[in-house]
Amino acid sequence: MNNMEVLPLISIIIPVYNVNGYLEKCLHSVCEQTYKNLEIIVVDDGSTDGSGEICDLFAETDSRIKVIHQVNGGQSSARNKGLAIARGEYIGFVDSDDWIDSDMYEFLYRLLTTNNADVAACAHYIETETETEVRYSSGTFTSFSSDEAIRALIIDRRMRNYIWDKLFRRQAFSGIQFPENQIFEDMAVCYRVFHKVRRIVMQDCPKYHYLQREGSTTLDKQYDPQKEYLWFLRIYEQVKFIQDNGIWYKAPCYVHKYGMHAINKIIMLPSSPLLDSIIKDIIGKMQEFTNVRWPQVSILFLLKRCLVYRHLGVYRLVKTFLKSGRKMPQT
Numbered sequence: 001m002n003n004m005e006v007l008p009l010i011s012i013i014i015p016v017y018n019v020n021g022y023l024e025k026c027l028h029s030v031c032e033q034t035y036k037n038l039e040i041i042v043v044d045d046g047s048t049d050g051s052g053e054i055c056d057l058f059a060e061t062d063s064r065i066k067v068i069h070q071v072n073g074g075q076s077s078a079r080n081k082g083l084a085i086a087r088g089e090y091i092g093f094v095d096s097d098d099w100i101d102s103d104m105y106e107f108l109y110r111l112l113t114t115n116n117a118d119v120a121a122c123a124h125y126i127e128t129e130t131e132t133e134v135r136y137s138s139g140t141f142t143s144f145s146s147d148e149a150i151r152a153l154i155i156d157r158r159m160r161n162y163i164w165d166k167l168f169r170r171q172a173f174s175g176i177q178f179p180e181n182q183i184f185e186d187m188a189v190c191y192r193v194f195h196k197v198r199r200i201v202m203q204d205c206p207k208y209h210y211l212q213r214e215g216s217t218t219l220d221k222q223y224d225p226q227k228e229y230l231w232f233l234r235i236y237e238q239v240k241f242i243q244d245n246g247i248w249y250k251a252p253c254y255v256h257k258y259g260m261h262a263i264n265k266i267i268m269l270p271s272s273p274l275l276d277s278i279i280k281d282i283i284g285k286m287q288e289f290t291n292v293r294w295p296q297v298s299i300l301f302l303l304k305r306c307l308v309y310r311h312l313g314v315y316r317l318v319k320t321f322l323k324s325g326r327k328m329p330q331t
Contacts, residue, residue, distance in 0.1 A: 010105055011039040011088030014096050015078030018049045022097040027058045029099035035106040040065045041082040046072030076178035076185045083173055091168045097211050104207035108167035111201055118197035121166045124208040136204040147247045149200040150191050154254050161187040165208045172197050187234040225266045229278045232262045236285050252289035253296040259286040267316050
C-alpha cells in the first residue's frame with residue numbers, strides 16, 4: 001500500500017490456546033500484512049504448552065502486538081477480552097492455528113471502503129495436513145443488504161457463519177459478545193452483527209487458510225450427537241430471529257431440513273434416554289414451524305417427516321434396514 005496514505009487502525013484479535021506447533025506461522029502471517037496500521041491483540045487463554053511464551057517473544061519484536069494472559073476461559077472469552085480492549089476503527093479475527101495471505105486485510109479494507117460497506121468478506125482455503133481445497137475462487141463480487149446477508153448465512157454456501165474471513169466496522173460489534181462456554185459461537189454472532197449494519201460485501205477471492213486438524217474444536221472424526229444437536233440449536237436460534245424480525249418467510253424450512261438431517265444421523269445410534277430426549281426436542285422445534293410444505297421441500301421429504309412425527313420407531317427400523325442393506329421382512 002502507499003506508505004504516504006493515512007490509514008485507519010485495524011484491530012486483529014487472536015485467541016491462543018495450546019497451539020505451539022502452529023502459532024508462529026499464524027503470527028508471522030499477521031505481522032507481515034501489507035496493511036501496516038494494525039493493532040494485533042493476542043489473548044493467551046491459559047496455554048500450558050509454551051504458546052504464551054511464543055506470544056511474548058513476538059511482542060518483543062513487533063510493537064503492534066499486545067499480549068493478554070488470562071486463566072483458561074475458552075475461545076469466546078478470549079475474543080471478548082480482545083473486543084473489550086480493541087482501539088481500532090475496524091475489527092478482524094484470526095484463529096491461532098490458521099494463517100492468512102499477506103494482502104488479506106488490505107484486500108478486505110479496500111473492498112469495504114470502496115463499496116461504503118460495514119462488513120467485507122473473502123473466500124478461504126480449507127487446509128489439511130496433506131491437501132488444500134478452495135470452493136469459491138471466481139472473484140465474483142456481491143453486495144448484500146442486511147436482510148440479504150442473513151438469508152445467505154442460513155443457506156450457508158458462499159456466505160458462511162465464520163467470523164475470521166471478514167473485516168468489520170467497529171460499531172458492528174456494539175453491544176454484541178461471543179457466548180462463553182459454548183461451541184459454534186460464530187453462528188451465534190454473525191447474524192446479529194449483520195442485523196446491526198447496512199451493507200455487507202463479499203468477493204470470492206480466497207485469502208484465509210482454515211486448518212482442519214485433529215484436536216481442534218470443530219473437527220472430530222468421531223461422530224458426536226450432542227455436537228450435532230448444538231449445531232441444530234444454532235440454526236433454530238437463527239431462524240427464530242429471522243422470523244421474529246420478518247426477514248425471510250422461507251427460513252423455517254431450514255429448521256426442518258437440518259432437523260431431519262440430525263435425526264437421520266442420531267437415530268442410527270443405539271437408543272438411550274439422552275438421545276431420545278434430543279430427538280424429541282428436535283421434533284418439537286420442527287413442529288413450531290407449521291407452514292413448511294411442498295414446494296419448499298420435496299414430497300419425499302414430507303413423507304419422511306410425517307413418519308418421524310407419527311411413527312418414529314418404524315422410521316428407525318426402516319433406516320436401520322436400509323443402512324444394513326438387508327431386505328425388509330415379507331408380511
